[in-house]
Structure formats: structure tokens, C-alpha cells
Amino acid sequence: MRCRGLWELAQGRPLPRRFVVLGAGKTAMDTCIWLLQSGTPADAITWVMPRDSWVVNRLTTQNGPEFFQEAIGGQADQMQAFAEARSIDDLYLRLEACGSLLRIDRGRMPTMFHLATLSQAEVDELRRIRNVVRLGRVKAIDAGGMQLEQGEVAIAPGALFVDCTASAVQFKEAAPVFQGSRIVVQLLRAPLVAFSAALTAHVEAHCDDEAHKNRLCKPVPFPRTPADYARTVAVNMGNQLQWGQDAALRQWIRQCRLDAFGRLTSGVDKADAEKQALLARLKTQSQAAAANLPRLLAAAAAG
Numbered sequence: 001m002r003c004r005g006l007w008e009l010a011q012g013r014p015l016p017r018r019f020v021v022l023g024a025g026k027t028a029m030d031t032c033i034w035l036l037q038s039g040t041p042a043d044a045i046t047w048v049m050p051r052d053s054w055v056v057n058r059l060t061t062q063n064g065p066e067f068f069q070e071a072i073g074g075q076a077d078q079m080q081a082f083a084e085a086r087s088i089d090d091l092y093l094r095l096e097a098c099g100s101l102l103r104i105d106r107g108r109m110p111t112m113f114h115l116a117t118l119s120q121a122e123v124d125e126l127r128r129i130r131n132v133v134r135l136g137r138v139k140a141i142d143a144g145g146m147q148l149e150q151g152e153v154a155i156a157p158g159a160l161f162v163d164c165t166a167s168a169v170q171f172k173e174a175a176p177v178f179q180g181s182r183i184v185v186q187l188l189r190a191p192l193v194a195f196s197a198a199l200t201a202h203v204e205a206h207c208d209d210e211a212h213k214n215r216l217c218k219p220v221p222f223p224r225t226p227a228d229y230a231r232t233v234a235v236n237m238g239n240q241l242q243w244g245q246d247a248a249l250r251q252w253i254r255q256c257r258l259d260a261f262g263r264l265t266s267g268v269d270k271a272d273a274e275k276q277a278l279l280a281r282l283k284t285q286s287q288a289a290a291a292n293l294p295r296l297l298a299a300a301a302a303g
């Protein structure tokens with residue numbers, strides 16, 4: 001544990017003998033990876049994980065032309081999973097099988113999905129941590145250890161507790177984006193915040209009819225659980241359909257630098273048979289996914 005980063009953290013004081021990372025969202029994942037990459041032995045980390053999480057495979061999120069196969073092929077694979085899944089669990093196993101999603105512990109079915117993104121190498125790194133506490137949330141910490149919702153864990157003196165329990169997302173009920181003189185900015189394509197805000201501004205500047213503006217800007221719910229993601233994808237796709245029917249908006253989106261995937265697909269050479277075949281597959285699978293989404297939404301609602 002002599003890495004520079006850790007010494008800077010300790011500011012010259014002796015390094016903690018143990019790190020106890022509280023929480024299992026992206027902040028905690030990044031903290032654990034940073035500790036491991038700073039030379040902390042995996043056995044010196046205790047990870048409090050109230051819920052296991054599905055994570056997005058970073059490979060499928062790269063939007064440079066050199067990743068066309070992974071990005072667009074990955075989207076087609078994801079749509080195929082949505083088209084063929086018979087239940088929410090089945091959907092996630094398919095998404096994992098096609099490399100779209102990853103999980104840290106393959107022996108457990110995660111119950112959380114907040115769209116955190118990791119590479120396969122980062123997941124492999126996190127799997128080295130064996131001291132994972134799955135006893136719910138921490139209620140109190142004292143000199144002897146931690147009280148959790150479902151039990152107590154003793155922690156030897158000299159440990160540093162790293163609090164990663166704050167959430168990046170404040171979950172709010174969706175509201176109409178355009179409300180008279182008020183604009184309630186929300187996600188219109190998850191998880192693209194800047195693109196959603198730019199599209200909202202574009203619609204405000206170019207359309208007058210409030211009902212039409214709200215039809216173009218339906219808020220996309222951010223997922224909390226694996227089941228929620230079916231609704232996220234359904235609203236994402238519904239918005240895409242609406243935008244596609246408006247020629248001027250379609251043209252604006254095509255040129256918008258914030259929509260990197262859109263630019264990736266619209267820039268494909270007509271003579272590039274391989275990429276055109278992938279785009280055709282994406283279209284076919286998206287249509288099949290849209291047809292199966294009501295079944296998945298019903299499964300999600302039934303819990």
C-alpha cells in the first residue's frame with residue numbers, strides 16, 4: 001500500500017489497516033477500483049453492498065467509428081434481447097449473455113440498476129474483493145463496528161469508513177416538460193442529459209403548440225430496479241418514433257453533436273455492406289422489441 005494516491009489521501013499519516021466502503025452504486029465501485037489500483041490488498045477492503053447491481057458494459061457505449069460493431073451491433077443485440085425475453089429475469093440474462101450488461105457476482109440476481117457503467121476489466125478487478133457485507137444498509141457505526149438493517153459486523157480499530165451512500169439521482173415523479181411559462185427540464189433520452197436539455201430548448205424555440213411540444217418531449221424515467229428499465233427503454237423508443245416523424249427535428253438531431261450515436265449511424269457509407277447490414281438488423285430488432293415491450297411492461301408491473 002505504498003502508492004502515491006493513497007499517501008496523498010493519508011497526508012503523511014499511517015495508512016488505514018482496513019477500508020470499509022459503504023454503498024454499492026457507481027461511487028462505491030469507483031472507490032473500490034481506485035483503492036485496488038492504488039495497491040490496497042483486496043483483503044483489506046470490506047464492501048457494504050445492500051443490493052447487487054447490473055452495470056452497463058462500457059464496450060457498448062463507445063461511440064467512435066472504430067467501435068461501430070460494438071456500439072451498433074451491441075444495440076441490435078440489446079433490442080433482440082428485448083424482443084425475445086419472456087420475463088424480466090430472462091431479459092437480464094439475455095442482456096448479460098450478449099455482453100450488453102455485466103454483474104460483479106454471477107451467482108446473484110441483482111435487484112438494482114442505475115445505469116452505472118463499467119468495463120469488463122473493472123468488473124474483474126471488483127470480483128477480487130471477497131469481504132462483501134450483504135446485510136442491508138448501515139444504521140450506525142461505533143468503535144466496535146457497524147450495525148446494519150439485518151445484523152452487526154465487528155470491524156477492528158484502525159479502519160477508514162468511506163461513505164458512498166449518497167445517490168446521484170433524485171427520483172421525482174415525471175411531470176409535463178412544458179407548463180405554460182414554465183419548462184421542467186427532464187431526461188428525454190436516457191441517459192443523455194445534455195442532449196435532452198438541448199432538444200427541449202430546440203422544441204421550445206421552434207414549436208408553438210404546447211400539446212405538440214409535450215408529445216415530442218415525454219420525460220424518460222430513470223431506472224431504479226431492473227424492472228424499471230423496460231419503461232425507460234419504452235419511453236426512449238416512443239420519443240425516438242415521435243422525433244422521426246418530424247422532418248425538421250429529424251434533420252436537427254442528425255446534425256446535433258450531442259447525439260453521438262445518431263451521427264455514427266447517419267454517417268455510414270451506403271456502399272458499406274457490412275455496416276448497412278448491421279443498421280438493418282438494428283431496425284428489425286427494434287421493431288420486434290417494440291412489439292414485445294408491452295409484455296415486459298406487464299411483467300414489470302406484476303413484480
Ligand SMILES: Cc1cc2nc3c(=O)[nH]c(=O)nc-3n(C[C@H](O)[C@H](O)[C@H](O)COP(=O)(O)OP(=O)(O)OC[C@H]3O[C@@H](n4cnc5c(N)ncnc54)[C@H](O)[C@@H]3O)c2cc1C
Pocket residue numbers: 022023024025026027028048050051114115116117118136137138139164165166167168169191193222
Ligand atoms: C444524468 C446521469 C448521467 C450518468 N452518466 C454516467 C456515466 O457517464 N457513467 C456511469 O458510469 N454512470 C453514469 N450514470 C449512472 C450513475 O453511475 C448511476 O446513477 C450510479 O448508480 C450513481 O451512483 P451513486 O453511487 O452516486 O448512487 P447510487 O447508485 O444511488 O448508490 C448509492 C448506494 O448507497 C447505498 N446506500 C444508501 N444508504 C446506505 C446505507 N445507510 N448504508 C449502506 N449503503 C447505503 C445504496 O443501497 C446504493 O448501493 C449517470 C446517471 C445520470 C443520472
